Amino acid sequence: MISTRSTRLGAILTCAALALSACGASNSGGEDNDNAQGSGDKDWSNCTPGEGSKDTAEVTDDDKDVSFVMFNGWDESYATTYLIKNVLEEDGYTVETQELDAGPAYTGLTKGDVDFVTDTWLPLTHASYLEQFGDKMVDHGCWYDNAKLTIAVNEDSPAKTIGDLKDMGDEYNNTLYGIEAGAGLTKTTKEAAIPDYELDELDYKISSTPAMLAQLQKSTDADENVAVTLWRPHWAYDAFPVRDLEDPKGAMGEAERIFSFSGKDAAEEHPYVSQLLQNLVLDDDHLASLENLMFSDDNYGGDNHEKAVAEWLEDNPDFVDQWKKGKLAES
Template sequence: MKKTTLTKLGGILAASALALSACGASNSGGGSAGADEDTSAEGKDWSSCKPGEGSKDVADTEDDEKKVSLGIFNGWDESYATVYLVKNVLEEDGYEVETKELDAGPMFTGVAKGDIDFFTDGWLPLTHESYIEQFGDKMVDHGCWYDNAKLTIAVNEDSPAKTIGDLKDMGDEYNNTLYGIDAGAGLTKTTKEAAIPDYELDNLEFKISSTPAMLAQLQKSTDADENVAVTLWRPHWAYDAFPVRDLEDPKGAMGEAERIFSFSGKDAAEEHPYVSQLLQNLVLDDDHLASLENLMFSDDNYGGDNHEKAVAEWLEDNPDFVDQWKKGELAK
């Protein structure tokens, strides 16, 4: 697994504030938030969003302006997946769609200033909280489309461990090794400072390397029907490409799940009610998202090349998706 997209995602995504503090319950950008505390950014409880909330049929909605720009977060697979899904549908509807790839800071700035119309990868309530505090009054959120963004420790699905704590007594089953990603990633920090001490996993060698190396080991072990334990995160296409499952985390050492939101500038929302509602209707569960990303990014498929063709193929394999999306029927 050698694609730049994977390396960037592993480093950028996991190194972001998604990596919750060692207490395992931080949901407020640096402190520890209990279940009853305010976990909002700029006064809104982002953690309560349900994917597809506010969905409705777009049949009676139309944009006068059919030129639109969509922002993609550099290296974030789910950003490419969602934007190219939206791009496919809009172009079928006669839109001229421009895509722009930027890092998070320039993206929020560009949307707030009106230089970019929409983006689909706002992680809340934690990861992008500071940007909402800075730019939230100049932006419109169009709901969350995914609600299970989190750090994990995963194993091959037919292996014996059920919880992270099981690795303490079952280390021999996993060659006494936990395979990690980049040393500077937040996922690595959370694993080292929270999961390992909380679950007393000092018996394991925490093998820190890189995202491509971790994925290569995951493929090697599952191909050989050998047990393997790795640090991973959702969303990720590995859940579709390999027979893996998450270990339960009863102590919450890896942190709680975030939601992923779509945003626009205020002018874009007014000029593009159809696009705004289409984004409000979008819902992708783990199976849909992992299968789409697998097709787009794994070396066994398109390997990060030709996103348009990959998305078109995925939509052929999921023929009811667009119709349900436009009708607002994807919501749980």
């Protein structure tokens, strides 16, 4: 079960550093962030999804033409953008979308070439963009608070913590399946998790995201134990019976938040859209199920985002009403 987006993500994950003029960051948390700086004086880690929510019933936009930019290969970019696109088009908006790498996306946002982006990871992954462009952008809050690197196993396997793999390696064929060599996830696993938890006896197979997902499917279908490097958000958590190993030493790093931003003019021209973004909250279950429907080959395989989102909303009939009323944070 390998999505076309995950295949493209595999190529993007080979970018080793976050660079304004290069190919942009990966949503595997896959960047080498040794040079990442703080993003201004604000503590971006101190954000509760849905903070600042309110009922949109009394908020209107005179201008119903709006645009969103999505980061190439980042599944949650497409999921959130097409989710709000569905709602806005039902409200009579014309919604334009485009796909760009992170550097051009933020440049376009601040120049007014595009209105909104829903996929800014803070306080680390996109910190350098906030330092360069932050004074020209408006923060519309975080909608997800569990973006992180993980080591995952099938849910009925014996290991509970990453450290358990040291003594339980035989249960997992003494193998840890990884992704691309250039991914930050791979570097973190090699340079932090493996030495911190003394996992040197494991065969750490570094290959590709599609290969890792194929192995995850093969093993879980066969009811065999498997350990893989993974990250949240990812549709694999909905597609396969997997769970994260606890990381008491914090070797894989802390969770990040995902924020929505706009240019200053867009925020003034679209208070309704801005408030919808402020109201948005997606937990792991909702986000994984939406991405699974959109991207896995067992579902739409990345080919029809509009239809996939419409089907997901049919399966979650109260979501839009709660969203517009600003009640997602309460559920």
